[in-house]
Amino acid sequence: MAKTGTARIRVxxxxxxxxxxxxxxxxxxxxxxxxxxxxxxxxxxxxxxQKVKADFNGERxxxxxxxxxxxxxPYMSYYLAPQSSGTLKMTWEDNQGGTYTAEAEVKVG
Amino acid sequence: MRVTNDNxxxxxxxxxxxxxxxxxxxxxxxxxxxVKSLAANFQYPKKAFxxxxxDAAMQAAMGTSSATEGNVSLKAPTIAENGAVVPITASxxxxxxxxxxxxxxVAKNPAPxxxxxHMVGTGRPEVSTRIKMGETSNIVAVAETTDxxxxxxxKEVRVTIGGCGG
Numbered sequence: 641m642a643k644t645g646t647a648r649i650r651v652x653x654x655x656x657x658x659x660x661x662x663x664x665x666x667x668x669x670x671x672x673x674x675x676x677x678x679x680x681x682x683x684x685x686x687x688x689x690q691k692v693k694a695d696f697n698g699e700r701x702x703x704x705x706x707x708x709x710x711x712x713x714p715y716m717s718y719y720l721a722p723q724s725s726g727t728l729k730m731t732w733e734d735n736q737g738g739t740y741t742a743e744a745e746v747k748v749g
Numbered sequence: 750m751r752v753t754n755d756n757x758x759x760x761x762x763x764x765x766x767x768x769x770x771x772x773x774x775x776x777x778x779x780x781x782x783x784v785k786s787l788a789a790n791f792q793y794p795k796k797a798f799x800x801x802x803x804d805a806a807m808q809a810a811m812g813t814s815s816a817t818e819g820n821v822s823l824k825a826p827t828i829a830e831n832g833a834v835v836p837i838t839a840s841x842x843x844x845x846x847x848x849x850x851x852x853x854x855v856a857k858n859p860a861p862x863x864x865x866x867h868m869v870g871t872g873r874p875e876v877s878t879r880i881k882m883g884e885t886s887n888i889v890a891v892a893e894t895t896d897x898x899x900x901x902x903x904k905e906v907r908v909t910i911g912g913c914g915g
Contacts, residue, residue: 659872659873690793700870701870702869703791703866705865706863707860707863708881709880711833711880714878717877718866719872721872
């Protein structure tokens with residue numbers, strides 16, 4: 641079964657200094673805290689990702705703050721202009737203390 | 750830093766001082782990179798995300814509720830069949846290093862402020878994600894420049910099934 645926090649990063653082919661698209665996906669319920677369990681009628685507690693950080697070779701290149709209005713299993717894309725080959729590391733942090741990471745190798749051709 | 754308990758005389762003091770001096774010199778010579786990436790830890794804007802109503806949300810998020818039309822484009826579907834998953838793309842025709850942040854608002858959501866993106870070093874001012882919409886509403890994308898100007902683009906998205914119900 642798909643597990644919360646499973647994440648994937650795809651980076652397009654990279655040329656030195658040229659922006660290339662980074663696409664990311666993470667499995668997460670993104671519960672707003674407003675929904676009720678249809679069976680029990682009880683409120684489902686809020687559980688959503690608040691922060692996303694992206695570091696390329698240890699240096700921050702992009703950061704995002706999310707509210708509860710980001711869709712379930714959040715997708716996000718942005719750009720990276722690498723000067724050299726390296727590792728892109730992303731970290732997702734949710735409001736219940738969950739921290740998830742994924743990495744992608746970026747090869748500058 | 751090394752700490753010694755047994756010999757706290759003049760010699761060890763000088764040794765420690767010497768070591769510190771070396772570190773300072775290394776930092777000065779650029780051998781140790783300044784930790785720019787840590788400085789980029791932006792505080793999570795909880796209050797702004799909780800703010801109700803467009804004006805209050807924009808004020809809380811950006812310190813102003815006014816932004817100039819233009820320089821920003823917002824791609825989103827005209828009709829969204831499923832309000833739970835509405836794909837959006839915000840971009841700007843300004844230079845990449847001029848755009849500091851993108852702010853996304855959904856006017857009629859209970860709390861309009863949806864997301865904030867920090868373009869620390871991305872090379873192109875463009876970002877995409879998928880958002881939830883409770884009902885038909887305007888989406889507003891705002892680009893905040895490094896010199897503190899705000900530019901916006903607005904697009905109405907018609908929602909046939911709301912995305913916030915159970």
